[in-house]
Amino acid sequence: MVEIEKLQEKLGEALGLEIAAQKAVEELGSKGLLDKNGVITQLKKMQSQAGNHQSKLEEVVQNLADGSDELDPTKVQQVAQETAQKCSSMMQTYLGLDPDSSEAIEFLCLAEGGEVTHYEVLAAMSKKLNGKMKDINHY
Numbered sequence: 001m002v003e004i005e006k007l008q009e010k011l012g013e014a015l016g017l018e019i020a021a022q023k024a025v026e027e028l029g030s031k032g033l034l035d036k037n038g039v040i041t042q043l044k045k046m047q048s049q050a051g052n053h054q055s056k057l058e059e060v061v062q063n064l065a066d067g068s069d070e071l072d073p074t075k076v077q078q079v080a081q082e083t084a085q086k087c088s089s090m091m092q093t094y095l096g097l098d099p100d101s102s103e104a105i106e107f108l109c110l111a112e113g114g115e116v117t118h119y120e121v122l123a124a125m126s127k128k129l130n131g132k133m134k135d136i137n138h139y
Ligand SMILES: [Fe+2]
Pocket: 018, 049, 050, 053, 115, 138
């Protein structure tokens, strides 16, 4: 059996990272840090993907909550907000006061890597859930 608290935490973190990715593209884009070599077009795509990932995860959370009274969607949302907040402070630290465009892109790549890792953990957990958490892959 997967410990429900661990699952709530990991789902919340993955959700928070997706939310943070969308905000980060918005923020870095508006600072003009993503204008180089058409990279903004690609990152806008990534942003809308993150939006889809967010909806998919929210669906997974809802399905799990409907299937058992153990999983608490409010707790997942709470972890998501905390994670998004942490990610945003990490971004400020990483970029410093005078960020350039390559630092901005590097940060987005790091964040994307964090997402992938979380989905791997979730996929491993999902195997123990006997198919209750299908389609938990990042792409
Ligand atoms: Fe994603």
